[in-house]
Amino acid sequence: MEEELRNVPFECRGCWHVWQEDYVVRHTEDDHGNEADVWLRAGLRVPPPSSGAICPQCGCQQATTFPDGYLRRHPELIPPAEPRGPDATPLLSPVPRPLY
Ligand SMILES: [Zn+2]
Numbered sequence: 431m432e433e434e435l436r437n438v439p440f441e442c443r444g445c446w447h448v449w450q451e452d453y454v455v456r457h458t459e460d461d462h463g464n465e466a467d468v469w470l471r472a473g474l475r476v477p478p479p480s481s482g483a484i485c486p487q488c489g490c491q492q493a494t495t496f497p498d499g500y501l502r503r504h505p506e507l508i509p510p511a512e513p514r515g516p517d518a519t520p521l522l523s524p525v526p527r528p529l530y
Contacts, residue, residue, distance in 0.1 A: 434457065438451050440496070444488050
């Protein structure tokens, strides 16, 4: 029996919130030699993640999953764990001031 940790990214189609959930996928074989994947979350059997997950931010059920590894290529989509500090760059207008 093999177990694999999977970090499944979701995106809400209602508010575009992006989040991830950790799953354990247990690869098993039944008595007939058929392979079956059992998805576990916090030790409990759950249905495989799919569209229809509930958005933790707005509660709508229009969430969709990303292809595996998508967020590794798009790290900018992952919300920062801590709020970002203020931007130290001063706001300068690109428009030149009139000389008089
Ligand atoms: Zn949402």
